[in-house]
Amino acid sequence: MQAFQYQDRELFVEDVPLAQIADTFGTPCYVYAESALTQAYSAYSNAFAGIDHLVCYALKANSNLAVIRHFASLGSGFDTVSIGEIRRVLAAGGEAGKIVFSGVGKSADEMRQALEIGIHCFNVESVNELERLNRVAGEAGKRAPISLRVNPNVDARTHPYISTGLKNNKFGIAYEQALDTYRRAAALPNLNVIGIDCHIGSQLTDATPLIDALDRLLVLVDQLGEAGIRLKHVDIGGGLGIRYDHETPPDVAAYAAAIKQRLAGRGLSLLLEPGRSLVGNAGVLLTRIEYLKQGDGKHFAIVDAAMNDLMRPSYYQAYHQIRPVTRRDDAVATYDVVGPVCESSDFLGKDRELAVQEGDLLAVMSAGAYGATMSSNYNTRPRGAELLVSGDSVRLVRARETFEQLIANEIGLLDGND
Numbered sequence: 353m354q355a356f357q358y359q360d361r362e363l364f365v366e367d368v369p370l371a372q373i374a375d376t377f378g379t380p381c382y383v384y385a386e387s388a389l390t391q392a393y394s395a396y397s398n399a400f401a402g403i404d405h406l407v408c409y410a411l412k413a414n415s416n417l418a419v420i421r422h423f424a425s426l427g428s429g430f431d432t433v434s435i436g437e438i439r440r441v442l443a444a445g446g447e448a449g450k451i452v453f454s455g456v457g458k459s460a461d462e463m464r465q466a467l468e469i470g471i472h473c474f475n476v477e478s479v480n481e482l483e484r485l486n487r488v489a490g491e492a493g494k495r496a497p498i499s500l501r502v503n504p505n506v507d508a509r510t511h512p513y514i515s516t517g518l519k520n521n522k523f524g525i526a527y528e529q530a531l532d533t534y535r536r537a538a539a540l541p542n543l544n545v546i547g548i549d550c551h552i553g554s555q556l557t558d559a560t561p562l563i564d565a566l567d568r569l570l571v572l573v574d575q576l577g578e579a580g581i582r583l584k585h586v587d588i589g590g591g592l593g594i595r596y597d598h599e600t601p602p603d604v605a606a607y608a609a610a611i612k613q614r615l616a617g618r619g620l621s622l623l624l625e626p627g628r629s630l631v632g633n634a635g636v637l638l639t640r641i642e643y644l645k646q647g648d649g650k651h652f653a654i655v656d657a658a659m660n661d662l663m664r665p666s667y668y669q670a671y672h673q674i675r676p677v678t679r680r681d682d683a684v685a686t687y688d689v690v691g692p693v694c695e696s697s698d699f700l701g702k703d704r705e706l707a708v709q710e711g712d713l714l715a716v717m718s719a720g721a722y723g724a725t726m727s728s729n730y731n732t733r734p735r736g737a738e739l740l741v742s743g744d745s746v747r748l749v750r751a752r753e754t755f756e757q758l759i760a761n762e763i764g765l766l767d768g769n770d
């Protein structure tokens with residue numbers, strides 16, 4: 353996380369001390385480094401230069417409008433999973449023609465709106481969804497551009513909650529049914545079959561399953577060609593992992609080289625849907641220690657951020673490094689870093705060696721992906737602020753929620769509607 357470095361004893365984001373941000377905007381808050389967003393995007397665009405490709409940032413990883421706008425300014429497309437996400441892209445100034453719409457449960461209303469907006473492609477996940485989209489497009493007098501999400505049945509070897517490419521999974525169309533489903537799609541009058549896609553899982557630390565999945569898709573592309581169904585693009589999804597601790601995630605350049613080699617001479621354009629690898633190491637969650645507590649054989653650092661702010665540790669047993677914002681020379685002790693929420697699973701890190709005192713700030717690292725977007729108001733905790741830093745400039749890009757906002761949809765209904 354090069355954008356987050358110590359200078360002397362102080363942890364900085366780009367040219368700004370994190371302590372200064374905490375003093376100005378309060379804690380907990382998410383802090384993003386714009387240079388890290390740019391760097392991660394450039395790694396993809398440089399690696400895939402020379403072939404016809406579109407990076408579609410999967411914005412469920414971090415859908416802050418300022419983050420979307422930044423990627424849009426770099427030329428990015430977007431992978432979305434709800435009409436809400438599509439509307440975010442438009443609100444941030446992204447192009448409709450660069451949006452792909454994924455997800456197993458698209459409603460007819462979402463389809464109508466996406467057709468109206470004129471998105472690039474619907475990534476369809478079942479036969480029944482094809483039939484519904486054909487009907488909705490017909491009613492709207494449009495032809496829906498589609499790709500089928502095929503389940504290549506490869507093991508992503510990642511956490512089961514974030515593995516999506518095995519056949520017992522709810523996502524995609526079974527590999528064995530793909531040809532028949534394409535024939536069905538090609539016969540429906542209001543659909544325009546343009547692509548094939550897959551997404552096998554997240555936080556992959558080995559690219560082999562991703563390349564295997566592409567090979568499986570290309571076998572289908574050839575079979576479809578023989579059946580007279582010619583595709584324009586192949587979309588290989590997202591899933592490249594990042595370094596949270598000691599992982600060695602695949603190098604984007606090596607990944608790109610393997611893909612380019614396979615696509616050479618095929619006349620197919622490439623779509624990619626990276627999420628985590630574009631934003632994960634561009635953000636930290638900043639939190640302050642409220643109390644140090646000496647349990648029976650355990651030390652706790654009780655901080656003002658909790659599982660509602662960052663769900664990954666309690667939900668996936670995910671590991672995030674936790675660093676002091678100001679380094680001390682005091683003796684180190686081993687702490688569980690926990691939040692104020694009334695659940696035993698409310699922790700941000702376990703058994704961490706830290707030299708800290710009450711009131712100190714901690715940075716929970718690698719929190720740019722699936723952090724703010726998965727946050728909730730559990731325990732009536734307002735979501736924290738989000739800041740985007742570029743050089744020495746700090747921009748508030750989401751204000752901390754207020755109590756009044758949390759109760760707004762209830763207060764007028766308190767004494768009934770009649």
Ligand SMILES: *Cc1c(COP(=O)(O)O)cnc(C)c1O
Nearest residue numbers: 410454554590591625626627628
């Ligand atoms: C979540 C998701 C992605 C992004 O995955 P990452 O692991 O964050 O890169 C891409 N495509 C689809 C369909 C997804 O659901």
